[in-house]
Amino acid sequence: MRRRSVFFATIAAGGGHVATATALSEALHADHAGEFETRVSDVMAEFGAAGLDRRHKAQWKALLAQPRLVRWGQKVMDLTPAVTRASQGALLDSFARSIAKELNELAPDLVVANHGWLATVFAAARRRYGLRTPVVVFATEPFDASALWSEPRSELVLAPSLAAAADLARLGVHEDRLRVVGYPVRQAFLHPSARGAARAELGLAPGFTCLLSLGAEGVAGEAVAMVERLLASGVAVLAVAGRNVELRSRLEALSEARTGLTVFGFTDRMATLLAAADIVVGKAGPASTMEALAVGRPVLVTAYAGLNELAVVRFLEAHGLGGLTKVGEVGLAAATWHDAPERLAEAARTAAALDFPGMTSRSAALIGALARGETLPPADSTALGRFESVSKATLAAARDRRAVPVHWPT
Template structure:
């Protein structure tokens, strides 16, 4: 059986979701796979330090905006130095993995991993075909390297972003893949029964990534007080989960959740999805739900937010609870979109298969 090494990164959950989608597609084609967290390969101290720095940057929007738009996008000396330090630790670990378990394909869904694989190429190491998968609408410089065989992106804008750095790059524009449960969601009535939401109630799903960015608890309380049922998801943010459960004890229209694998049902139960500008957006579009985007992710998040607005059936709001309530009440009066092309798996599978064929694999 052919074997693939998938390189993810545990900053949030989006990288892992995309890695799992690629693994599922490869398994269906008779492949075996191994998925490795590049942050863990950096070592406990380095990985934890990297996550802490990234979280801190997100908490200071102006600083992260400056780093993203002035350093990462052009790939200036600061960005390249940051990458070089991480790649120096990561590349030898990937080399060991490939020696211990030879692979026929490497798939990077994390920018630092892509740089580490490229470093092995530059050292003259034997590396199998290398595919890089980025779901951001504007891949920054550290995603794009000379030795990558094919880039997978989810929009023509992202393809243009790759060509900024490699005009001759091989690029496949693919539908964003979804977790399997999104392809077979329950009916709205079934989902509402599951969560105790009346059939005739206005209902929103409120979530902001695995880290629960922004004032989610305050927004949930304000929406509940405005008469809206709120399915509020904290992700892996345990402190936020505790605050949401406290809100739910005071306001019966707020339904609090921590990390949940029932997001397809939660989305189906809702009339509107209030979220940050991440991979949740393509999931909501596949279910056929309008988006209200929280402007809480700086840097690449601003690019992604603008792209979602251009796709339509989406609005944007500031993070202040009163702003969220006003925007949500207005959005609830607007038409519900049809499910997107991503609501069925076949287009993704066909596009992924074509990308494999482009590097001589199937």
């Protein structure tokens, strides 16, 4: 039997786009062994638009240092989605033409695009430039959407939740082309080690432990000060500095003077670190937050950039899974969780009930069916799980607080 080919088109701007594409690719192989060939492509960088891709990523990274500007810009774009689509279409038209030619030569059975720009690109590639492969868009924002995703020509758009689907419809996506499927995470986070085994693997001493993730793009906060406050509260810290060499050096110097601090640079062991920790502190990035919840760990958020991340904060607060805390209060917030083991246990039960394994498998099964050319059955809103059923009303009920943007050198 011929293997079906699925081409995941993404853009490595932030971690969430590549993470969800990889999660879906992994799930196809895990659940349908031997049936599919997959490719996860940073598509603009790899297929002839490297200059535009570099400028886009550099501009996004710069904007993340100004979170209020990010939120203001999104609000302006959302006021005039047709204008946003037109400007985006003009910018990306040349790439739409070229990628149609490239993919017609590769001839995958299905394209899955998971960036707002790519929704525009592939709609034009299909409608104007003769791309033969069907395209499905996976909208990566868990609980909202911006005008960047509002392409009415999209054939099918997969939304993680009712809240996200409502925004997509409001901004221009046809309701009959929307389907709510949940949020996929990678296999390592769906099948983590037990806490004790993970701690033994890392050589950690007994005690309540916080995973402080500082390597994400756009993290706001005084990194060393946060570590010191956490240590002062009696919490051991696993600090991940990512590729920030200067920060890692400063933290390693601190670890020589203080007990309870273990420092990591860029690492592919995040699932193990999450399993070893009791709570997580970091930015409200959708993918990293959902990975933490998949492992059953609550998330204390010290910063958020776009409105998508504010929606993540509201979700955490509405479900007792963490929420926003000021940088100066992070030690107190961690200690509060330390002193409430029943609260930790309840958060773990709530996170498990979100059913990340089920959402990931169901999303992959739907993509597999599309790659085979099957007709999807009608959507059944009564079959949605707890995550997929999150609505705008759910989020509105959560406390609305604002992060204090304090920046550290990158």
